[in-house]
Amino acid sequence: MKKWLAAILVLMMFAVLAACGAEKEATDSQTADAQTAETVTVTHELGETEVPKNPEKVVVFDFGILDTLDQLGIESIAGVPQGNVPSYLEKFEDTGKYENVGTLKEADFEAIHAMDPDLIIISGRQAEMYNEFNDIAPTIHLGVDTTDYMNSFTTNMETVGEIFGKEAEVEEELAAINEKIEGIKEKTASSKEKGLIVLANEGKVSAYGAASRFGIIHDVFGVKQADEGIEASTHGQSITYEYILDTNPDMMFVIDRNAAVGNDASAKDSLENELVQKTNAYQNDKIIYLDPDYWYLSGGGLQSVSEMVKAIESAF
Numbered sequence: 001m002k003k004w005l006a007a008i009l010v011l012m013m014f015a016v017l018a019a020c021g022a023e024k025e026a027t028d029s030q031t032a033d034a035q036t037a038e039t040v041t042v043t044h045e046l047g048e049t050e051v052p053k054n055p056e057k058v059v060v061f062d063f064g065i066l067d068t069l070d071q072l073g074i075e076s077i078a079g080v081p082q083g084n085v086p087s088y089l090e091k092f093e094d095t096g097k098y099e100n101v102g103t104l105k106e107a108d109f110e111a112i113h114a115m116d117p118d119l120i121i122i123s124g125r126q127a128e129m130y131n132e133f134n135d136i137a138p139t140i141h142l143g144v145d146t147t148d149y150m151n152s153f154t155t156n157m158e159t160v161g162e163i164f165g166k167e168a169e170v171e172e173e174l175a176a177i178n179e180k181i182e183g184i185k186e187k188t189a190s191s192k193e194k195g196l197i198v199l200a201n202e203g204k205v206s207a208y209g210a211a212s213r214f215g216i217i218h219d220v221f222g223v224k225q226a227d228e229g230i231e232a233s234t235h236g237q238s239i240t241y242e243y244i245l246d247t248n249p250d251m252m253f254v255i256d257r258n259a260a261v262g263n264d265a266s267a268k269d270s271l272e273n274e275l276v277q278k279t280n281a282y283q284n285d286k287i288i289y290l291d292p293d294y295w296y297l298s299g300g301g302l303q304s305v306s307e308m309v310k311a312i313e314s315a316f
Contacts, residue, residue: 040163046130046141051163055118059101062123065142066092067301068157071173072166079115084261086293088303112136144300147211150220153300173302180309181220187316188222196226196249196281199236200267201257206236214295217253221312226250241275251315252281253288260292288315
């Protein structure tokens with residue numbers, strides 16, 4: 001009888017343990033489901049989108065955002081446009097690891113659809129295709145507003161931080177950038193030097209002023225303008241070398257588009273001609289060639305903006 005009682009007690013204990021295990025498994029499953037179902041509401045330039053938190057498969061069409069995800073160590077990047085990838089992000093050219101989803105202006109929708117991504121991130125170059133992207137997966141526009149650079153950049157970074165659970169890391173990165181910017185502004189405020197921003201492209205030259213694509217130099221860093229009448233436009237104001245001489249900037253910031261898109265022509269060869277050599281900028285060795293990877297291809301990223309800060313800091 002005692003043996004039977006002992007056996008019954010053992011069976012009862014197993015039954016209780018099994019029930020507890022099943023209850024724990026169900027609880028864990030519910031927790032996992034809740035985490036999977038958690039979303040973030042992102043308000044962006046093209047609308048409002050419910051985005052899954054910590055998405056596992058992300059397609060990124062903006063190199064500034066790609067730069068940011070890389071800096072934050074986020075490994076859910078699954079697809080990127082393979083054309084003209086900035087050299088410092090060349091690891092994303094590995095088509096064995098990252099799906100080629102087309103180019104910045106021509107998306108491969110068939111490839112993207114086959115990937116079944118959880119999130120697609122775009123910017124200005126893809127804005128017209130937003131609805132097509134959104135039909136495939138939740139899509140958000142995280143381009144930088146050049147008329148309000150730092151505020152839009154900060155919002156974009158905080159959005160990325162919220163989506164991927166990297167709020168603290170983003171806050172730390174932004175604090176470091178802002179601290180350096182304040183230091184630069186102190187220097188530019190006390191300097192009398194005036195600057196001119198130019199984009200060189202196969203012998204042609206365009207000027208950019210405040211509130212333009214590269215206006216961060218004036219608007220954020222506080223560099224005074226050599227010409228305050230430059231029209232703000234995406235492609236800049238077409239200028240001549242005579243204009244550069246007449247404007248006579250003390251500093252000239254040059255973005256070489258040829259270098260950005262892989263052309264052999266050098267901006268320096270055509271830019272530093274007899275007319276430009278008469279300017280204060282040339283004579284004072286203040287023609288500053290900005291890295292097109294950061295300034296032309298991937299602006300608005302944690303890495304690229306940090307490098308922009310360093311470039312202007314070194315100019316003073």
